[in-house]
Amino acid sequence: MAVLNKIRQRSLFLILIIALALFSFVLADLFKNSDALSAKSQNIVGTVNGTDITRESFLQKVEVAQRQAGPNSSNTQTMNRVWEQEVREAVLGGQFEKLGISVEKDQMKDLLKTALATSPEFLNEAGLFDEAKLNEYIANLKETSPAGYESWVNYEKQLAANALQQNYFNLVKAGLTGTLAEGELEYMLENNKVDIKYVQVPYSSIADSLVKVTKSDISSYVSKHAAKYEVEATRDIRFVEFNEVASPEDEAAIQEDLKKLLTDRVEYNEGLKANENITGFLNTKNNEEFINSNSDIKFDNRFVFKSSLPSAIADTIYNLNVGDVYGPYKDNGSYKISKLIAVKQIPDSAKVRHILIPFIGTRSSGAQATQTEAEAKATADSLLTILKSNRSKFPEFVTEFSTDQGSVENGGRYDWHAYNTMVPEFNDFEFEGKTGDLGIVKTMFGFHIIEVEGQKNTSKAVKVGTLSRLIEPSDATVDKVFRDASSFEVAAVDNDFEALAKERNFTVRPVNGIKVLDETIPGVGSQRPIVRWAFEEGAEIGDLKRFSITNGYVIAQLVAKHEAGLMSAEDATVSVLPILRKEKKAEMLRSKITATTLEDLSTSQNKSIRTASAINMKTPTISGAGREPLVVGAAFGLKEGETSKLIDGANGVYMIQVTKVTPAAPLDNYQSSANRVAQQKSNVVNSKLYNALKDAAEIEDNRAKTQVQ
Numbered sequence: 001m002a003v004l005n006k007i008r009q010r011s012l013f014l015i016l017i018i019a020l021a022l023f024s025f026v027l028a029d030l031f032k033n034s035d036a037l038s039a040k041s042q043n044i045v046g047t048v049n050g051t052d053i054t055r056e057s058f059l060q061k062v063e064v065a066q067r068q069a070g071p072n073s074s075n076t077q078t079m080n081r082v083w084e085q086e087v088r089e090a091v092l093g094g095q096f097e098k099l100g101i102s103v104e105k106d107q108m109k110d111l112l113k114t115a116l117a118t119s120p121e122f123l124n125e126a127g128l129f130d131e132a133k134l135n136e137y138i139a140n141l142k143e144t145s146p147a148g149y150e151s152w153v154n155y156e157k158q159l160a161a162n163a164l165q166q167n168y169f170n171l172v173k174a175g176l177t178g179t180l181a182e183g184e185l186e187y188m189l190e191n192n193k194v195d196i197k198y199v200q201v202p203y204s205s206i207a208d209s210l211v212k213v214t215k216s217d218i219s220s221y222v223s224k225h226a227a228k229y230e231v232e233a234t235r236d237i238r239f240v241e242f243n244e245v246a247s248p249e250d251e252a253a254i255q256e257d258l259k260k261l262l263t264d265r266v267e268y269n270e271g272l273k274a275n276e277n278i279t280g281f282l283n284t285k286n287n288e289e290f291i292n293s294n295s296d297i298k299f300d301n302r303f304v305f306k307s308s309l310p311s312a313i314a315d316t317i318y319n320l321n322v323g324d325v326y327g328p329y330k331d332n333g334s335y336k337i338s339k340l341i342a343v344k345q346i347p348d349s350a351k352v353r354h355i356l357i358p359f360i361g362t363r364s365s366g367a368q369a370t371q372t373e374a375e376a377k378a379t380a381d382s383l384l385t386i387l388k389s390n391r392s393k394f395p396e397f398v399t400e401f402s403t404d405q406g407s408v409e410n411g412g413r414y415d416w417h418a419y420n421t422m423v424p425e426f427n428d429f430e431f432e433g434k435t436g437d438l439g440i441v442k443t444m445f446g447f448h449i450i451e452v453e454g455q456k457n458t459s460k461a462v463k464v465g466t467l468s469r470l471i472e473p474s475d476a477t478v479d480k481v482f483r484d485a486s487s488f489e490v491a492a493v494d495n496d497f498e499a500l501a502k503e504r505n506f507t508v509r510p511v512n513g514i515k516v517l518d519e520t521i522p523g524v525g526s527q528r529p530i531v532r533w534a535f536e537e538g539a540e541i542g543d544l545k546r547f548s549i550t551n552g553y554v555i556a557q558l559v560a561k562h563e564a565g566l567m568s569a570e571d572a573t574v575s576v577l578p579i580l581r582k583e584k585k586a587e588m589l590r591s592k593i594t595a596t597t598l599e600d601l602s603t604s605q606n607k608s609i610r611t612a613s614a615i616n617m618k619t620p621t622i623s624g625a626g627r628e629p630l631v632v633g634a635a636f637g638l639k640e641g642e643t644s645k646l647i648d649g650a651n652g653v654y655m656i657q658v659t660k661v662t663p664a665a666p667l668d669n670y671q672s673s674a675n676r677v678a679q680q681k682s683n684v685v686n687s688k689l690y691n692a693l694k695d696a697a698e699i700e701d702n703r704a705k706t707q708v709q
Helices: 002-007 011-032 055-072 075-099 105-115 131-144 147-174 180-191 215-222 248-260 287-294 314-318 374-391 391-399 422-433 474-494 499-504 528-534 571-590 597-603 631-634 673-681 685-696
Strands: 044-048 051-054 192-200 234-243 265-269 272-279 324-333 334-357 413-420 438-443 446-470 508-517 546-549 552-562 610-615 654-662 699-701
Touching: 002 654, 044 055, 044 075, 044 105, 051 055, 051 075, 051 180, 055 075, 075 147, 075 685, 105 131, 105 147, 131 147, 147 685, 180 673, 192 597, 192 631, 215 571, 234 474, 234 499, 234 528, 248 324, 248 446, 314 446, 334 374, 334 391, 334 422, 374 438, 374 446, 391 446, 413 446, 422 446, 474 499, 474 546, 474 552, 499 508, 508 552, 508 571, 528 546, 528 552, 571 654, 597 654, 631 654, 673 685
Parallel strands: none
Antiparallel strands: 044 051, 044 699, 192 610, 192 654, 234 508, 234 552, 265 272, 324 334, 334 413, 334 446, 438 446, 546 552
């Protein structure tokens, strides 16, 4: 009992001990699993002015955008586009919220009315927009198609966003007036004129080799102009590419396999348990079946003109006798053997008119097709019967029955067009028949009633059957490429990457300045895995990794890591060196010039005295010297007859003398100039306002950290 009493007395103490132990356990687990501490950050793709862009929302929008963009846009391109949209929405949204501007119901109605004013489904009998039809459409969409309704809601949101932006831009423009004082200044800058005499000692008079600019000079300049030389984190890599490409032996084997198909042969048939005679390409009567069974490219039953044959072998094939073959020859990544199957005289162009009657299930029929195939055929037959006795009804039947919108307005007519322009069945009827033929043809679009109105330029066409084999590496070549890549990867761990590649006759390709969200590696193409690897937290300079690429491998090595911050002196040299060189040349020229007059300077430097007339501040250009804002500004600070000291200009060191000052004639009113100033300000809003807001915004981009790219 005494022990129990002691435990009861110390129960609070024991509870605290247990709580601390549990807390320590939780902390230890959190530190072992750092992901738990960063769960929130892992779910935030970015933050714009305090507004978070969540991973889930971002990826949903990327998925929608990718579906809309289709295969022509890569996933990274789509993500970058959605990111820019999200940033824009957040940056401008903050401005809208501060100003309290929004799109209300009445304005939304007006926006929809304007946007849909020409959409036939929302117009009444008088051709005017009908709000009731729009409301009915939206209600029906909501009931029958959740996906369609969601798309409509997004459309309305986009309309509202565009309107908000326009309202905001208009508000900004309204505040950008031009005052009379600004108008007067604009007028004076344009119309105050001075004439000068000057001597220019160009910087080019000192050779670049005589000017020493050190790495320290460049670093110092970059530090003083830090805002201009801020850079993102980048990585430099180099790589060796191992391509699975057919070897000369592979190509020779492909050609031999094709040649074997030419002649008859005997093969053992496992199913029949007996030898079987196989007819070769030269002797086969069923060219289509033979080609479809033995070629990478299926048989094309169409006739073609010489111009459609590969240019390198067109003459040869065109002049073969029926049944003759040519090849193997190389064309478009394949080896081929071609056989002339038939020759025919065919017009190269035709003119027709037609009536298209679709049936349910035909291509692009949509809501226009209400008949079954049998019903559509019956309709076509009945129309053909009437047309055979009265072709004048053709235009009437086109208007009433044809669903081919590309020709209805032209009476169903397709004017002169080339052979093989239309689908095969349509093409055969119009080119293999004769002018005046009238009949029915079934295609993927439905039943066509076709009348051939004209044919011209009949000439020789050929039907060619081609056996084709893609030029691709053999299994032995693929295995060798794998062994070469593996051997190089292992050896490069303990050897100099560049020297090893040279020893084995491999080409090393450097790629510098890769950014964290880059997608493409020059020479390889879209390779986000390589970029992600280069920026991994544990990646060290000298690290190697193998990557699978289309038809091969890349062995990459991380060469350098450049963290975000100020540009290095080496990278800044290209832009900074000319600036510092010019400054040093100016100092060197000044140090050797003692002249105080134009004449003395002209004599000592062997430079002529030149003149420039009607210089103004609006366009600070000096004839014979180019754009020189500092020199022109100095000229307007001198009195007539006064000579300047030495001036460091854009293209050299100058001394000037003002020979004439012509003040602008004063105006009674400067409103027209003020209006021009206002217009100039307004013109830059659309192009510069958003960028200015974006530059001022606090944007945190975590896409790379959250691994959405």
